[in-house]
Amino acid sequence: MTARLSFKGIAHQYDVQLALQDLSLDVAAGEVVCLLGPSGCGKTTTLRIAAGVERPTTGRVEIDQTVVAGPGVFVPPEKRGVGLMFQDYALFPHLTVLDNVKFGLHQQAKDEREPIALRALEGVGMTRYAHVYPSVLSGGEQQRVALARAMAPGPRIMLMDEPFSGLDNRLRDSVRDEALSLIDQSGASALLVTHDPEEAMRMADRIALLRKGKLVQVGTPQELYYQPVDAEAAAFFSDVNRCAGTVEGGLITCPLGTFPAPNIADGTQVDIVLRPTAIELGSGGVGVAAIVRRARLLGEESLIEIEVDGHDGLVHVRVRGAWLPAEGTSVRAAAAPERALIFADNALVSGGESTVNRQR
Incomplete structure (x- = not known):
C-alpha cells in the first residue's frame, strides 16, 4: 500500500537533548500505527513533527508523497489535512458542543458547517448535547466531542496523543472502539501515541516501539509480543x-x-x-x-x-x-x-x- 504519512531520517534536538535519532517510518493509507514506549522516548515529539507543531532538525516528512517538512520546506499545520486529538480534549469552554465541532470547519462554506458538525456528533452519539457547553459533560462525553471535532473535516490522517488515558477502563474501551470504527469508515490513516502496550495491541495494525529517541522494532502486535527484538522489548509488554x-x-x-x-x-x-x-x-x-x-x-x-x-x-x-x-x-x-x-x-x-x- 502507498504510504500516506512518511518520516524519512528524522532527527530532532531540544537544546543539547537529542529527542529523536534517524527515525524512518511509513503509515499506509487506512493503517493504524501506534507509537509505543516509555515517557521521554520521543513519541509525542514524533507526533508534533507530523502535525507541523515542531520542525525536525534533520530529515523530512511526507504526506501522500508530498514533502511537508524538510530542507527549505515547511507546510503549516492547518494546510496538512490532518486531524488532531489530545489527552486533555482541548475543547473551548465558551463554545457549545456544536460550535466546538464547527470550529474546525473553517475551510467549508458557512452553510455547510452545521450539517457536517451534526453528522460528526451523530457518529459519536452526541447529537442531543449539541447546544450544551463542555463543562456539563463527563470526561467520556468530552472525549467523544473531541473525536467528532477531529473527524468532522474528513482528515486524511488522524494524529492522536494519549487520547484515552484520562478515561476509566470501561469508558476507555468504548471510546477506543468508537474511534477505531470512525477511522475505519473514513479510510483515514492514524498515528496514535500511547505508553500502554495493551492499548497499542488492541488498536494497532502495526506498533512502532521507541526507546531513547530510536525506533527499536516495528511490526504487528503479535510480532512484537511473540518475537521481541531484545529482552527489554519483551519486558515492555508484560x-x-x-x-x-x-x-x-x-x-x-x-x-x-x-x-x-x-x-x-x-x-x-x-x-x-x-x-x-x-x-x-x-x-x-x-x-x-x-x-x-x-x-x-x-x-x-x-x-x-x-x-x-x-x-x-x-x-x-x-x-x-x-x-x-x-x-x-x-x-x-x-x-x-x-x-x-x-x-x-x-x-x-x-x-x-x-x-x-x-x-x-
Missing part, C-alpha cells in the same frame, strides 16, 4: 521471568528448567525470558520444586509468586481462574519450552510463537 544459562549439548539448564537450543552453538551464554503465563503450577510431576510466597486474585486470573532454589527473586506465574494457595505451599513449576524466548547478546535467537491469528 512482566517477565529471566534466568541465565550456557548451551551444552543443545540444551540450556537454569533454575527454571531445561530448554532445548538445537540451533545455538555450545558454550553460548544466553538469557531465557518466560512470561508469567508460560509457567504451569502443580502439586506433583514435572517441573522444578517451588514454594508459594504470595497469591493474589486478579479477576479472571490469579497471580502466584513462587520461590525457586537458585533463582534470584520471586517467579511470577499467572493461572486462569481463582486459585490462591497458602503461603508456604509446595508446588512444581513447569515452564513450557516452546514459549521460552532465548536471547544471546540481547538479540532473540530462539523461541517466539509466530502463528497467532489476530483480527481487529
Whole structure:
C-alpha cells in the first residue's frame, strides 16, 4: 500500500537533548500505527513533527508523497489535512458542543458547517448535547466531542496523543472502539501515541516501539509480543521471568528448567525470558520444586509468586481462574519450552510463537 504519512531520517534536538535519532517510518493509507514506549522516548515529539507543531532538525516528512517538512520546506499545520486529538480534549469552554465541532470547519462554506458538525456528533452519539457547553459533560462525553471535532473535516490522517488515558477502563474501551470504527469508515490513516502496550495491541495494525529517541522494532502486535527484538522489548509488554544459562549439548539448564537450543552453538551464554503465563503450577510431576510466597486474585486470573532454589527473586506465574494457595505451599513449576524466548547478546535467537491469528 502507498504510504500516506512518511518520516524519512528524522532527527530532532531540544537544546543539547537529542529527542529523536534517524527515525524512518511509513503509515499506509487506512493503517493504524501506534507509537509505543516509555515517557521521554520521543513519541509525542514524533507526533508534533507530523502535525507541523515542531520542525525536525534533520530529515523530512511526507504526506501522500508530498514533502511537508524538510530542507527549505515547511507546510503549516492547518494546510496538512490532518486531524488532531489530545489527552486533555482541548475543547473551548465558551463554545457549545456544536460550535466546538464547527470550529474546525473553517475551510467549508458557512452553510455547510452545521450539517457536517451534526453528522460528526451523530457518529459519536452526541447529537442531543449539541447546544450544551463542555463543562456539563463527563470526561467520556468530552472525549467523544473531541473525536467528532477531529473527524468532522474528513482528515486524511488522524494524529492522536494519549487520547484515552484520562478515561476509566470501561469508558476507555468504548471510546477506543468508537474511534477505531470512525477511522475505519473514513479510510483515514492514524498515528496514535500511547505508553500502554495493551492499548497499542488492541488498536494497532502495526506498533512502532521507541526507546531513547530510536525506533527499536516495528511490526504487528503479535510480532512484537511473540518475537521481541531484545529482552527489554519483551519486558515492555508484560512482566517477565529471566534466568541465565550456557548451551551444552543443545540444551540450556537454569533454575527454571531445561530448554532445548538445537540451533545455538555450545558454550553460548544466553538469557531465557518466560512470561508469567508460560509457567504451569502443580502439586506433583514435572517441573522444578517451588514454594508459594504470595497469591493474589486478579479477576479472571490469579497471580502466584513462587520461590525457586537458585533463582534470584520471586517467579511470577499467572493461572486462569481463582486459585490462591497458602503461603508456604509446595508446588512444581513447569515452564513450557516452546514459549521460552532465548536471547544471546540481547538479540532473540530462539523461541517466539509466530502463528497467532489476530483480527481487529
